[in-house]
Amino acid sequence: MLVQMQKAKDFGGDLVELRVDFLKNFVPRQDLAILIKQAPLPTLVTYRPRWEGGQYDGDESKRREALRLAMELGADYIDIELKVAHDFFNSLPGERPEKVKIIVSSHNYERTPSVEELSDLVARIQATGADIVKIATTAVDIIDNARIFQVLVHSQVPVIGLVMGERGLMSRILAAKFGGFLTFGSREAGLASAPGQPTVKELLDLYNMRLIGPDTKVYGIIGNPITHSKSPHLYNASFKSSSFNGIYLPLLVDDVSTFITTYSAPDFAGYSYTIPHKEAGLKCCDEVDPVAKAIGAISCMIKRSTEGKLIGYNIDYLGGIAAIEEELRVSNGATLASGSPLAGKTFVVIGAGGAGKALAYGAYKKGARIVVANRTYDKAKELASKVRGQALTLAELNDFCPVEGMILVNTTPVGMEPRIEETPVSKEALKHYSLVFDSVYTPKLTRLLREAKQSGATIVFGTEMFINQAFIQFEMFTGLPAPKQLIRDVLARTT
Numbered sequence: 001m002l003v004q005m006q007k008a009k010d011f012g013g014d015l016v017e018l019r020v021d022f023l024k025n026f027v028p029r030q031d032l033a034i035l036i037k038q039a040p041l042p043t044l045v046t047y048r049p050r051w052e053g054g055q056y057d058g059d060e061s062k063r064r065e066a067l068r069l070a071m072e073l074g075a076d077y078i079d080i081e082l083k084v085a086h087d088f089f090n091s092l093p094g095e096r097p098e099k100v101k102i103i104v105s106s107h108n109y110e111r112t113p114s115v116e117e118l119s120d121l122v123a124r125i126q127a128t129g130a131d132i133v134k135i136a137t138t139a140v141d142i143i144d145n146a147r148i149f150q151v152l153v154h155s156q157v158p159v160i161g162l163v164m165g166e167r168g169l170m171s172r173i174l175a176a177k178f179g180g181f182l183t184f185g186s187r188e189a190g191l192a193s194a195p196g197q198p199t200v201k202e203l204l205d206l207y208n209m210r211l212i213g214p215d216t217k218v219y220g221i222i223g224n225p226i227t228h229s230k231s232p233h234l235y236n237a238s239f240k241s242s243s244f245n246g247i248y249l250p251l252l253v254d255d256v257s258t259f260i261t262t263y264s265a266p267d268f269a270g271y272s273y274t275i276p277h278k279e280a281g282l283k284c285c286d287e288v289d290p291v292a293k294a295i296g297a298i299s300c301m302i303k304r305s306t307e308g309k310l311i312g313y314n315i316d317y318l319g320g321i322a323a324i325e326e327e328l329r330v331s332n333g334a335t336l337a338s339g340s341p342l343a344g345k346t347f348v349v350i351g352a353g354g355a356g357k358a359l360a361y362g363a364y365k366k367g368a369r370i371v372v373a374n375r376t377y378d379k380a381k382e383l384a385s386k387v388r389g390q391a392l393t394l395a396e397l398n399d400f401c402p403v404e405g406m407i408l409v410n411t412t413p414v415g416m417e418p419r420i421e422e423t424p425v426s427k428e429a430l431k432h433y434s435l436v437f438d439s440v441y442t443p444k445l446t447r448l449l450r451e452a453k454q455s456g457a458t459i460v461f462g463t464e465m466f467i468n469q470a471f472i473q474f475e476m477f478t479g480l481p482a483p484k485q486l487i488r489d490v491l492a493r494t495t
Helices: 002-011 028-038 060-072 082-091 115-127 144-154 166-178 200-206 231-241 256-262 278-283 290-295 316-332 354-365 377-386 428-432 447-454 462-478 484-494
Strands: 016-019 043-046 077-081 101-107 132-138 159-164 217-223 246-252 268-273 300-303 310-313 346-350 369-374 390-393 406-410 433-438 458-460
Touching (some): 002 016, 002 028, 002 200, 028 060, 060 082, 082 101, 101 115, 115 132, 132 144, 144 166, 159 166, 200 231, 217 231, 231 462, 231 484, 256 278, 268 278, 278 354, 290 310, 290 354, 300 462, 316 354, 316 406, 316 458, 316 462, 346 354, 354 377, 377 390, 433 447, 433 462, 447 458, 462 484
Parallel strands (some): 016 043, 077 101, 132 159, 217 246, 217 268, 346 369, 369 390, 433 458
Antiparallel strands (some): 268 300, 300 310
């Protein structure tokens, strides 16, 4: 623990929580004296019992005695659970050390109660004599965070308000915006003391926690799943380098409409959209760019600051088509002046979702002949009809070869981590394509691209589409020129 405390300081922590319920053979007087006296940072001593989600399963009076001892020995904070707080305060001697602050905590591992219930809980915790109120709830949906934010903003006392679980991540980062007393970070991945807890490195280096304040604008990527996304790395680094007061979060959203309605404040200023929410996002817009309307999906949403209107755009096609054209020009030795190298090409799109629609539309506008292959034939037919193209089922794709030298574009999540051994089309079929593009970028070299390269095709990584989108979207979010080299460097480090 002493070694780990020093690491916590080196990582940039301000305060270290000593979870003594995790210690084997814990001897309170001896061990607490060593830990508290030799700690390189201020200490918060927590001795969590099993009935509140901790490890301690022994005599309750001995547990409380250890916490009183921690106060005597100079701990800066101790944590006691609401259920036993009144008894604990009554057991304290008349004069307690001035230095120590008592956190009274309540943990709900099932849900996040209503704002009224949470406000009542804060009042009950305050009534015990707590110096600091701590409430930790569980996110069933990402909108649960909003209730904790309301409590933080309106509270007159110091409050630690956190929502556990993957859908609660934003509460841990935006605690700095809404006035939370502190947030917790683990030393390294896999060592979290509560579900959904980020690492100290992520809080400080990825989310720039020190720069977040009440006026920080909130951006993010809306999707499900979302843990694979590299977008937070790109945008947060770019915001910092451009001195732009913004934070960009991964947003695991189940229902787009509910999310948008819940986070309607002006500071929630813009979003990127990914699988499977691009069509649902369009329906939540007040205005939609004509290109996005024609595609039937958005990839970017901006809140216009003057009247709060939500404007939807689709920049998938700009990012993807530019990456494909660039590679075709390089391999063909063509120049910009000679027009689009896509003109007259057979352009096969796998997938008829948001990204499929965008790339089919973009290639159609450049003069390509479009073929749409999808698991559901009706969806393929619907998209193909909009771009005067042909529809196929995925099963038919393996034997499809009207001409040689076609272009293949995968817009489905097939081959994405963790299912990296999957591919949407057989290796045998790839010999008919001169260029293959995969919108999946985790991993960068998917099985599809690996087999396409072995078959002699030029390959285009999904990261190229992603980078082009990032340039455009950064400028839309901030009104500033994109730090292009920085974005490329960050993506290279994270893939």
